[in-house]
Amino acid sequence: MKISLFTQILQRKGFPVNQASILLKQQQIQEHNYAAFLEKKKAEIVRYHSKENANYKHFIGNTNISEWNNIPIMTKKDFQKPLSLRLSNGYSKNNVYINKTSGSSGDPFFFAKDKFCHALTWANIIDKFGANGIDFNKSFQARFYGIPLDFKGNLKERIKDFFSNRYRFSVFDLSDAYLEKVLKKFSVKKFDYINGYTSSIVQFAKYLNKKNIVLKDVCPTLKCCIVTSEMLFEEDKILLETQFGVCVINEYGASELDLIAFQNPNGEWQVNTETLFVEIVDEKGNVLPNGEEGRIVITSLYNKAHPFIRYDIGDMGILDEKSTAKNTFLKKLTGRTNDIAVLPSGKKAAGLTFYYITKSIIEDTGNVKEFVIKQTKIDNFEIEYVSERELNASQVIEIEKAMTNYLEKGLKIYFHRKEKLTRSPSGKLKQFTSLVKQ
Incomplete structure (x- = not known):
């Protein structure tokens, strides 16, 4: 009932x-x-x-x-x-x-x-x-x-x-x-x-x-x-x-x-x-x-x-x-596919975890137009984004805290503001990609 x-x-x-x-x-x-x-x-x-x-x-x-x-x-x-x-x-x-x-x-x-x-x-x-x-x-x-x-x-x-x-x-x-x-x-x-x-x-x-x-x-x-x-x-x-x-x-x-x-x-x-x-x-x-x-x-x-x-x-x-x-x-x-993130501790997390981590930059102002996240090493994550204005210090800190909160401590996060992001042949962006061998 x-x-x-x-x-x-x-x-x-x-x-x-x-x-x-x-x-x-x-x-x-x-x-x-x-x-x-x-x-x-x-x-x-x-x-x-x-x-x-x-x-x-x-x-x-x-x-x-x-x-x-x-x-x-x-x-x-x-x-x-x-x-x-x-x-x-x-x-x-x-x-x-x-x-x-x-x-x-x-x-x-x-x-x-x-x-x-x-x-x-x-x-x-x-x-x-x-x-x-x-x-x-x-x-x-x-x-x-x-x-x-x-x-x-x-x-x-x-x-x-x-x-x-x-x-x-x-x-x-x-x-x-x-x-x-x-x-x-x-x-x-x-x-x-x-x-x-x-x-x-x-x-x-x-x-x-x-x-x-x-x-x-x-x-x-x-x-x-x-x-x-x-x-x-x-x-x-x-x-x-x-x-x-x-x-x-x-x-x-x-x-x-x-x-x-x-x-x-x-x-x-x-x-x-x-x-x-x-x-x-x-x-x-x-x-x-x-x-x-x-x-x-x-x-x-x-x-x-x-x-x-x-x-x-x-x-x-x-x-x-x-x-x-x-x-x-x-x-x-x-349609939409996301990789699994494997972390230094051995913990694994679904790719859609990064929605919760990055929601602080999904503002109603529309500043951030597009973003993708790439895991380049087991402890390295790169966030590429297109925006009208660069993310400010408080936004960066907010995302870094979220990475620790949702995933684990000791991760390195790098932010790269881009003019445009690389898309697949179908025109789609993949929100999270892991380049780490599973």
Whole structure:
């Protein structure tokens, strides 16, 4: 019943999850009418922001918004300015949901959702998890995510975990000693499913493989494993299924948007067409036919507080040829991957740990445009960043303290301000890279 209380808390905070669930049920439109429904929703959201959002109005200029393919594509750089300048009329920081992206692609920014849009995200998560046998009213989650280490931030997440019926494991320490403690928790707690960062969960599976242990034997209540935030490679999926003894479900999402695609019970990566419109485009922004690889561009159909219209999320992918307007499937995704950091003490940490370390430089001012972190030696880390102004002494000290707090003492951190950063052939930045032989 804890999630029921959590839902009630969301309702009291102004996030109408119950109404959002009703809307999703009402949207069970038949296939032959769905394309027209999507066209209507696309036109509504672009028309709304072209009138009610001054920043978006300036962005599109004199574009003829009645021609969808003419509407310019937004990138993360378009959002690297104070959030207050990007909100639509009638919205302020006091009446929206605010969060920040992880910066896993190297382009961090703050974003906002109106409260109904955020409620839709929760309703969608409950629906998609439910289709895979996860009951948010009852199922107990083993959570492999990061968590702030400051008292207030840590307490807030722990309270959310309690009301969301989940137990959180650290991704900041993936040493054998810690993973042994994780295994002991599975032996005494009746977890229903695992959810969290791909790389961290894979490290746990590798530990189990080394010990020749199948997790289902230790925790018989375990039903499935849902991985998110990073790419899941086929060999790692096989490892997870072997060592956990349960099915592995692949989730693809973005905090600023919603669930983008979620593996259905048939093993297909089904795209969320209820709240999003997903396109694949070439380098020039031309829409590609299903079956061809290109940039993933997404429109949030319900977010009135902040426009995400034809937004290039920074990933590459292919939509399956059999896709329709309503039933769209992701055939291939070339998305976010992060290395594992191995430290002088032997401790290991997930690459997404560096989101928590560097969040102090992800400012709402938009000063830091891009950043990447490289581990050049076992005790050496280099932070390369692009900014309007150089990081000041207090910011440098803050990051150095965070490195000690989240990782360990004695690490050397070097800061390099750059005019631009080196990108992959697909145009992506990898937030953390280790050059140390594992």
